[in-house]
Amino acid sequence: MVVQALRDNGVAHIFGYPGGAVLPIYDELFQQEDVQHILVRHEQGAGHAAEGYARSTGKAGVMLVTSGPGATNAVTPLQDALMDSIPLVCITGQVPTSLIGSDAFQECDTVGITRPCTKHNWLVKDVNELAAILHEAFHVATTGRPGPVVVDIPKDVQFAKGIYTPPQTAPRTSYHPKIQGDMESIKAAVELMANAKRPVIYSGGGVINSGAEASHLLRELVDLTGFPITSTLMGLGAYPASGPAWLGMLGMHGTYEANMTMHDCDVMLCIGARFDDRITGRLNAFSPNSKKIHIDIDPSSINKNVPADVPIIGDVGRVMEDMVRLWRATARTDKARLAPWWEQIEKWRARDSLAYRPNDEIIMPQYAIQRLYELTKHRDTYITTEVGQHQMWAAQHYGFEKPNHWMTSGGLGTMGYGLPAALGVQIAHPDALVIDIAGDASVQMTIQEMSCAVQYEAPIKIFILNNQYMGMVRQWQQLLHGNRLSHSYTEAMPDFVKLAEAYGGHGIRCEKPGDLDDAIQEMIDVRKPVIFDCRVANLANCFPMIPSGKAHNEMLLPDEATDEAVANAIDAKGRALV
Amino acid sequence: MNAHLQPTGSAYFIAKETEKPEAHTLSVLVDNEPGVLARVIGLFSGRGYNIDSLTVSETEHEKHLSRITIVTRGTPHVLQQIKHQLERIVPVHRVNDLTVRAAELGHDRPLERELALVKVAGTGEDRVEALRLADAFRASVIDANTEHFIFEITGRVSKIEQFIAIMKPLGLIEVCRTGVAAMNRGPQGM
Numbered sequence: 001m002v003v004q005a006l007r008d009n010g011v012a013h014i015f016g017y018p019g020g021a022v023l024p025i026y027d028e029l030f031q032q033e034d035v036q037h038i039l040v041r042h043e044q045g046a047g048h049a050a051e052g053y054a055r056s057t058g059k060a061g062v063m064l065v066t067s068g069p070g071a072t073n074a075v076t077p078l079q080d081a082l083m084d085s086i087p088l089v090c091i092t093g094q095v096p097t098s099l100i101g102s103d104a105f106q107e108c109d110t111v112g113i114t115r116p117c118t119k120h121n122w123l124v125k126d127v128n129e130l131a132a133i134l135h136e137a138f139h140v141a142t143t144g145r146p147g148p149v150v151v152d153i154p155k156d157v158q159f160a161k162g163i164y165t166p167p168q169t170a171p172r173t174s175y176h177p178k179i180q181g182d183m184e185s186i187k188a189a190v191e192l193m194a195n196a197k198r199p200v201i202y203s204g205g206g207v208i209n210s211g212a213e214a215s216h217l218l219r220e221l222v223d224l225t226g227f228p229i230t231s232t233l234m235g236l237g238a239y240p241a242s243g244p245a246w247l248g249m250l251g252m253h254g255t256y257e258a259n260m261t262m263h264d265c266d267v268m269l270c271i272g273a274r275f276d277d278r279i280t281g282r283l284n285a286f287s288p289n290s291k292k293i294h295i296d297i298d299p300s301s302i303n304k305n306v307p308a309d310v311p312i313i314g315d316v317g318r319v320m321e322d323m324v325r326l327w328r329a330t331a332r333t334d335k336a337r338l339a340p341w342w343e344q345i346e347k348w349r350a351r352d353s354l355a356y357r358p359n360d361e362i363i364m365p366q367y368a369i370q371r372l373y374e375l376t377k378h379r380d381t382y383i384t385t386e387v388g389q390h391q392m393w394a395a396q397h398y399g400f401e402k403p404n405h406w407m408t409s410g411g412l413g414t415m416g417y418g419l420p421a422a423l424g425v426q427i428a429h430p431d432a433l434v435i436d437i438a439g440d441a442s443v444q445m446t447i448q449e450m451s452c453a454v455q456y457e458a459p460i461k462i463f464i465l466n467n468q469y470m471g472m473v474r475q476w477q478q479l480l481h482g483n484r485l486s487h488s489y490t491e492a493m494p495d496f497v498k499l500a501e502a503y504g505g506h507g508i509r510c511e512k513p514g515d516l517d518d519a520i521q522e523m524i525d526v527r528k529p530v531i532f533d534c535r536v537a538n539l540a541n542c543f544p545m546i547p548s549g550k551a552h553n554e555m556l557l558p559d560e561a562t563d564e565a566v567a568n569a570i571d572a573k574g575r576a577l578v
Numbered sequence: 579m580n581a582h583l584q585p586t587g588s589a590y591f592i593a594k595e596t597e598k599p600e601a602h603t604l605s606v607l608v609d610n611e612p613g614v615l616a617r618v619i620g621l622f623s624g625r626g627y628n629i630d631s632l633t634v635s636e637t638e639h640e641k642h643l644s645r646i647t648i649v650t651r652g653t654p655h656v657l658q659q660i661k662h663q664l665e666r667i668v669p670v671h672r673v674n675d676l677t678v679r680a681a682e683l684g685h686d687r688p689l690e691r692e693l694a695l696v697k698v699a700g701t702g703e704d705r706v707e708a709l710r711l712a713d714a715f716r717a718s719v720i721d722a723n724t725e726h727f728i729f730e731i732t733g734r735v736s737k738i739e740q741f742i743a744i745m746k747p748l749g750l751i752e753v754c755r756t757g758v759a760a761m762n763r764g765p766q767g768m
Contacts, residue, residue: 111613116624120668123612140668174609174671300662303655 001127001164002091002153003028005134006035008167011062013038013053013427015046019066020106021093024158038427038456041448043070045420047077048446051086052421053428055407056382058211060087060141061424067093068106071152072113076414079117081148083411084234085209087141088148090114091134096156097125110152119147124154127162135167144177145298146209177297181314186322189269189293189310194331196267198341199227202250205234205410206272206296206316208403214317215403218271219243220324226333228345230258232273233395234410241399247345248354251279252546253392256353256555257345262287263552264344270294272316275305276411285551295319353544353557354396363513365390365465365536369397369437372463375520377401380432382425384408386418386442389471389542394437416445419462423449426458433461433524440466441490450503453529461523462531467538468493475541480548500531509533597653601630602677603688603760604661605768609669610636610644617667618646627652627660631692631735633757643671647760649690674768676760683764690760694738699726700749708748715741726751 002025006014015038018026029037040046043065050061061081065074071092081088095104111123120140122133130153137149193199201222207214215238222229222245229239230247239246248255250262259281262268268290273279280286286306294301294308295316302311312319356366383398384407385391391408400406407425409417422436436443443464453460473488497507506528510519516534523530543558608614615634622629631649636642650660657675664673676688696717698708701724708727712719717731731741735758742753761768 112616115613115617116620121613172609172668175668298662298666300659300666302662304659 001130001162002134002158003032003035004164005131005167006062009135009138010059011035014062014064015040015049015053015424015427016064017041017043017046017066017070019068019070019093021067021095021155022064022070022091022153022158023093024155025064025091025093025153037064038423038452040420040423040452042446043073044076044416045423045446045449045452047074047088047090048080048414048417048420049424049427049449049452050088050090051077051081051084051417052384052407052424054081054086054088054424055208055421056404056425057428058404060089060138062089062091064091065093066106067095067110068108070106071108071110071150074150075113075117076412078114078148078150080409080412080414080417082117082119084409085146085205086148087146089137089141090118090148090150092150092152093158094123094152094154097154098156100154110150114150117148118150119145121150121152123152124157127157127160130157130162131165135165136172138167140175144175145206178299178313179297179315179318181295181312181319181322183322185310185312186319186326189312190323190326190331192267192291192293192310193225193227193269193327196227196265197337198264198266198344199225199269199338200247200261200265200267201225201227201229201269201271202231202262202273203229203235203238203271204232204273207235207238208272210272210297210315210317212403214238214272214315214320217317217320217324221320221327224324224327224333226335226338227269228261228342230254230261232276232279232410233408235273236395237400237403237406240401242401247349249395250552251276252281253396253542253544254546255396256351256544256557257348259546259552259555260348261345265290268292270296270308271320272296274301277305280305281546281554282549282551285553287552351557353555355558356540359537360513362537363510363516363534365393365467365540366397367513368463368465368516368534368536369393371516372435372437372520373398375517376433376435376524379524380429381405382407382422382429382432382434384418384421384425384434384436386436386438386445387413387415388439388442388473389467389475389540390437390439390442390465392472392542393465398437415439415442417442419443419446419460420449420452422460422462423453423456423458426453426460427456430458434459435461435463438462438464439471440464440468440493440496441470444494447499450500450505450529450531454504458529459527460529462529463523464496464531464533465536466493466496466533467536467540469538471540472542478541496531496533500529503529505529505531507531507533509535511535597655599651599653600657600677601649601651602657602675603690603758604648604650604664605674605676605760606646606648606664607671607673607768608644608646608667609671610642611669614644614667614669615646617669618648618664621663621667622648622650622660625659625663627656631757633759647758649758672768676762676768679762679768683762683766685763688760688762690734690758691732692735692738692756692758693730693732694742694753694755695720696729696731696742696745696750697726697752698729698745698749699751701725704748708745711741711744711748717741 054061250258500507
C-alpha cells in the first residue's frame with residue numbers, strides 16, 4: 001500500500017536505510033521496479049539526499065527509515081528542510097501498535113520528537129487510513145510554504161491488509177494556504193514602486209520554491225522596472241548573476257553594493273524572503289528610511305522581524321504575475337528618475353568588495369571557486385555546499401544563472417549537508433555535473449556517503465577547500481575571542497586522496513595555483529565520484545562582513561580588514577551577539 | 579580578554595522590547611485528533627510564548643472539532659506572531675483573538691468565566707464564616723461533612739482568585755480550577 005501511494009504521488013526515487021520496523025515495506029520495494037530505492041550509509045544522509053533531490057527537481061524528496069535510531073538520525077535533515085522550506089516526505093517504521101509505549105526494542109516517540117521539526121506528522125494506527133494519510137502528507141509537504149512531514153507506520157499496520165484509496169485533492173478542511181495575493185495591496189505596492197527614487201528588490205528562496213515560472217517572472221519584473229536586485233543565500237540563481245541589475249548576495253557576507261543599496265533605499269520589495277538575522281544585521285539600523293513591501297506565502301513571516309508597510313500574502317509567482325500585469329498597465333519605467341540611484345550603486349560597486357590578494361604560490365580559496373566556475377559554467381552544473389567559509393566563498397564567487405542549481409543549508413547551517421545533497425541531485429540528474437563545494441571539516445561529517453555514491457555510480461565531485469581549520473569558527477575566534485583558536489584546528493587530517501581510493505572513487509590533490517585548471521579538468525572528466533583535495537591558504541578569512549551588532553553600512557571590507565581593524569571591529573556588546 | 583568576563587547573552591541580535599505586554603484571550607478551533615494539543619503547547623514553549631491559562635474540550639462531536647481557549651501575554655507584535663504561528667498548524671481551523679474582537683465590538687473585554695472547586699476544612703467560627711462567605715460569592719456546597727466543605731464557584735478569574743484568597747485563613751486545603759472559557763458578546767459567531 002505504501003509503495004502504491006508512492007507511485008500514485010509520482011515518486012521515482014526514495015532514499016533510505018532498512019531496519020526491523022520497516023522490513024514489510026522493504027519487502028514490497030524488493031518486488032517492484034517503479035520506485036528505485038537508494039541505499040545510504042546513515043539516515044542523515046538519506047534526508048539530505050532527499051533534500052538535494054527535492055530542491056533540484058521541485059518535487060518532494062522521499063526518505064524511508066526504521067524506528068528508533070533511524071528516526072532520530074532523521075531529525076537533523078527534517079529541521080534543515082523545515083528552515084529552508086524543502087518538501088520532504090519521511091516515512092518511518094514504528095514498533096507494532098501493541099508495543100507502543102512499552103519501551104520496546106528500537107522504539108522512540110517519533111511523532112513527539114519530530115513534531116517541532118516538521119510541518120505536520122502522523123502516526124498511522126489503522127491500515128484503512130494509511131493511503132489517505134500518505135496522500136495528505138505529499139499534499140501538505142508540497143503546497144503552501146513547503147516543508148518536511150513524517151508518517152510513522154507501526155509494523156503491524158505495514159503487514160495489515162486494507163482498502164487503498166487513490167489520491168484526492170485537499171481532503172482536510174483546516175489546511176488551505178493562501179495563494180492569490182490581495183489585489184488592493186498589490187496595487188498599493190505597484191504605486192509605491194512606480195514613485196520610488198531609490199528602489200531595491202530583495203528576493204529569497206521563496207522564488208525558487210514557487211517554481212521556474214516565478215524565477216522567469218522575477219527576471220521580467222526586474223527588466224520592466226529597471227530596479228537593482230539582490231538576493232539571500234537561498235535565492236541565488238532566481239535572477240542570473242550575469243544580469244545587469246544584479247548586485248550580488250546581501251547580508252553578513254554579502255557585497256558592499258548590495259548591503260549599501262539595502263541600507264539607503266527608499267522602497268524595498270522583498271519577495272519570498274524572511275528578514276533573517278544574517279540578512280538584517282542590527283535590526284534597529286536595518287534600512288531605516290525605506291517603505292517595505294513584503295510578499296510571502298506564510299503570514300507568520302510577515303512582521304516577524306521587520307515591520308512591512310505593504311504586506312502581501314500569497315504565492316510569490318502569482319503575486320509577481322499580477323504585479324507585472326499591473327505595472328504594464330499603469331506604470332512606466334522612468335530611467336531618468338533612477339539614474340542618480342544607479343550612479344550611486346556603481347560607486348559602491350567600484351569598491352570591489354569581493355577583491356582578494358592574488359597569490360602565485362598558494363591557492364587562494366576565492367581563486368579556486370572562480371576557476372571552478374570558469375571551467376564548469378558552460379555545462380549543466382549543480383552546486384551543493386557544506387557550511388562555513390567555503391559556503392560563503394561559493395555564494396560570492398560562483399555565478400549562478402539558473403534556479404534549482406544551488407543547494408545549500410541556509411537556515412539551519414548543517415555541516416555535512418553538501419555531500420549527500422549532491423548525491424540526491426545526481427540521482428535526479430544522472431547526466432549533469434554535480435559538485436559539492438566542501439570544507440575539510442564539514443565533509444567529514446557525512447563522508448560515509450562516498451560509499452553510496454560509488455555503489456550507484458553517481459559521479460559527484462567533492463571539491464574540498466582544505467585549510468585544515470574549521471575556518472568560519474576560527475574566523476569568529478579571531479574576531480571575538482582574542483585569537484584563541486580553541487579546538488578549531490584539525491591536527492589529524494585524513495589523506496583525502498587515499499580515502500577516495502579506499503571508497504573506490506578517484507582522488508586528486510592540488511597545491512599550486514598553476515596546476516589548478518588541469519586538476520579541475522581531470523575532476524570533470526573522470527566518470528567516478530571524485531574527492532578533490534584543494535589545499536588553500538590556511539588563514540584566509542571571508543570578507544566582506546557585517547560584524548555582529550553592526551548595521552549594513554558598517555561593513556568590514558577586505559582591504560580595510562587589517563589585523564587591527566578586525567580586532568576593533570566588534571565592541572564588547574557585539575561580542576555577546578554573533 | 580577574559581572570555582568569562584564577557585557579557586553573556588543570546589547568540590543573536592536582540593532589540594530591547596519597548597512595547598508593553600498585554601493579556602489576550604485566544605480561541606482556537608482545531609480538529610480533535612491525537613497530538614493537536616501537544617502541537618499548540620509545543621509551539622508556545624518552543625517559541626517562548628507565555629500561557630496564563632489554557633482550556634480544551636471537544637465542542638462539536640460529529641465534526642470532531644475542539645475549542646482551545648488560551649490566555650496569553652505579550653506585546654502586540656508577539657501576539658500577532660502567536661496568532662499567525664497557530665494558524666500555520668495543519669489541524670487548526672481558525673484562531674480568534676477574542677480580546678481584539680471585543681474591542682472591535684465596542685466591549686471592554688470578552689466574556690470570560692472559570693469554574694473552581696475549593697476544599698476548605700475547619701471547625702467552629704471559621705467553618706461558619708467560610709459558609710457565609712461562600713454564600714456571598716454564590717458558591718455552592720457540593721460535598722461536606724462535619725469537618726469540611728467543597729465549594730463550586732464560577733465567575734470571572736478575579737472573583738475566583740478573591741474567593742480563594744479569602745478562604746486561605748479559613749482552612750483552605752485544595753483548589754482545582756478549569757482555566758478560562760471565553761466567548762464574545764452579541765449574536766455573531768467566532
